[in-house]
Amino acid sequence: MNGIEQLCPNCGLCCNGVLFADVELRKGDDIQRLDELGLSLEKKGRKQAFAQPCTCFDGKLCRIYNERPTRCRTFECGLLKRVQMGEMGADAALKTIAEAQRLAEKVRGQLRRLGQSDEQLALNRRYAQVMREPIDLSGPEDAAELRGELMLAVNDLMQMLRQDFLK
Numbered sequence: 249m250n251g252i253e254q255l256c257p258n259c260g261l262c263c264n265g266v267l268f269a270d271v272e273l274r275k276g277d278d279i280q281r282l283d284e285l286g287l288s289l290e291k292k293g294r295k296q297a298f299a300q301p302c303t304c305f306d307g308k309l310c311r312i313y314n315e316r317p318t319r320c321r322t323f324e325c326g327l328l329k330r331v332q333m334g335e336m337g338a339d340a341a342l343k344t345i346a347e348a349q350r351l352a353e354k355v356r357g358q359l360r361r362l363g364q365s366d367e368q369l370a371l372n373r374r375y376a377q378v379m380r381e382p383i384d385l386s387g388p389e390d391a392a393e394l395r396g397e398l399m400l401a402v403n404d405l406m407q408m409l410r411q412d413f414l415k
């Protein structure tokens with residue numbers, strides 16, 4: 249098994265809205281075909297992009313793997329690169345993935361407690377939405393304290409993503 253087969257079906261962080269909020273299409277991508285395949289394309293400035301969580305992600309695998317866009321074909325996270333180059337074992341990488349998923353789930357839980365339960369939106373957009381709202385001091389729980397906990401959880405997750413996946 250290669251690194252992709254070992255890691256990616258157990259991860260999905262680059263498809264499920266944790267690592268990225270959207271993905272831009274590249275020159276040569278067939279917009280019409282990708283639309284037919286079910287990607288939710290939208291204009292992003294002069295480019296076409298699709299939002300994450302990706303509509304073609306089934307929770308484990310890419311439903312359009314053989315026809316996926318260029319950016320998806322060419323992207324390899326730092327963790328995968330290290331495994332491919334033999335700098336890291338698959339077991340250690342899988343542990344890192346599990347920890348990143350735990351941190352992402354912690355953030356999701358805190359977003360839900362703060363009333364943001366839109367699982368169709370990328371994690372950083374959900375976070376931004378919550379932080380934009382004025383604090384409701386009449387809420388059932390201490391909203392300011394919950395926000396503080398959310399900020400810490402997001403910080404932990406971002407640190408890990410930057411260190412292990414994005415470099």
Ligand code: SF4
Nearest residue numbers: 255256259260262325
């Ligand atoms: S973040 Fe890395 S390990 Fe996870 S699915 Fe994407 S490429 Fe694979």
Ligand code: SF4
Nearest residue numbers: 263302304305310320
């Ligand atoms: S098209 Fe496939 S590889 Fe690309 S983000 Fe969507 S599920 Fe992931």
